[in-house]
Amino acid sequence: MKPDLFEAPDYFNIDDLLSEEHKLVRDAARSWVKREISPIIEEYAQKAEFPKQIINGLAEIGAFGPYIPEEYGGAGLDQISYGLIMQEIERGDSGVRSTASVQSSLVMYPIWKYGSEEQRQKYLPKLATGEFMGCFGLTEPDHGSNPGGMITNFKDKGDHYLLNGAKMWISNAPFADIAIVWAKNEEGRIHGLIVERGMEGFSTPETHNKWSLRASSTGELIFDNVQVPKTNLLPGKSGLGAPLGCLDSARYGIAWGAIGAAMDCYDTALRYAKERIQFDKPIAATQLQQKKLAEMLTEITKAQLMALRLGQLKNENKATTAQISMAKRNNVDMALKIAREARQVLGGMGITGEYSIMRHMMNLESVITYEGTHDIHLLITGADITGMPAFK
């Protein structure tokens, strides 16, 4: 793979709107990605393996629980810093960002927000250092966009719960130490349970043959009469709103992360277009390639402003689920379109692993589907502005 010469576009001087802390956090993540991710990621994506050796580094740049308070081992940063870290990691690879998103927003967040004090003390510090890795089980084989229909369930057996069912498409599942599992009780109410690797009847087979997020490990969660201690139930919140609250946090991070992938594709295409000579001049001097590059930068700039404003709203606890949906949908779609255009700027070279673009493009096909599909986020906006949900 080519050396990482990435330079981040900032056409509207958005850096001027960031604090010194934001820039420090962002720059630390940026140099870590250049040093630790760029040199190895193509190889791991090609062999479809998660590079486990990066876990310590992810923890050190604050990627595990950036906004979780320091008393629980988190970095105690604000939401904009969280977003910037996700942007930088996804600039390297969406699969690595997925691992960090799951750990932070889908595992640490529910334990922090819905867990007991004992659960917080037991799990959060270890999750923050990467000593424990976690996964989040919501999606089932027959319930993806409609998780409320889930059939995974648990029964009260007096001194423990008995868990049965299956989850699929679960990021980090094959190596996770713990799983936050969403399941229905006997009354049909959804609760979160902390299931630990090693509990009898719990297995996590890996999902193979993915053409997307190849450097992220994906698997199933299978529960065959798993006895879960009662102390592992998250007591603070139940109902579908509990997992959806976690998804709000993760989707917000994705809205930033997608900008990273788009910036990398744009930057690669710009550099290539300036160097590639056809018909005796750089292709960057042709109107058609300039149109592509100018439109990419315009879309990146709009996405940056949207993410930053959403971050300000998140910091004030004012961001709505519908606003987060709009930003996730817009920014991922923007990144995928830019990846496709940037790939064309590179001609045949664009399809090789010499450059990051094709990997980003394939990754983004998952990102546009997980954490709520492109369609579902549109329906969330539609329901919000009309008051008429069109899901059914």
Ligand SMILES: Cc1cc2nc3c(=O)[nH]c(=O)nc-3n(C[C@H](O)[C@H](O)[C@H](O)COP(=O)(O)OP(=O)(O)OC[C@H]3O[C@@H](n4cnc5c(N)ncnc54)[C@H](O)[C@@H]3O)c2cc1C
């Ligand atoms: C690589 C990867 C990692 C993932 N990681 C996780 C994870 O860690 N944890 C987890 O719980 N899940 C995870 N997922 C699952 C992901 O969230 C689901 O794939 C997603 O929610 C869509 O569900 P589905 O695949 O069952 O598609 P479906 O829900 O079957 O949707 C199929 C199509 O129908 C459309 N559709 C559905 N309902 C409607 C409607 N009412 N109106 C119009 N169109 C509709 C959808 O937009 C989509 O285009 C992951 C998925 C992938 C691919």
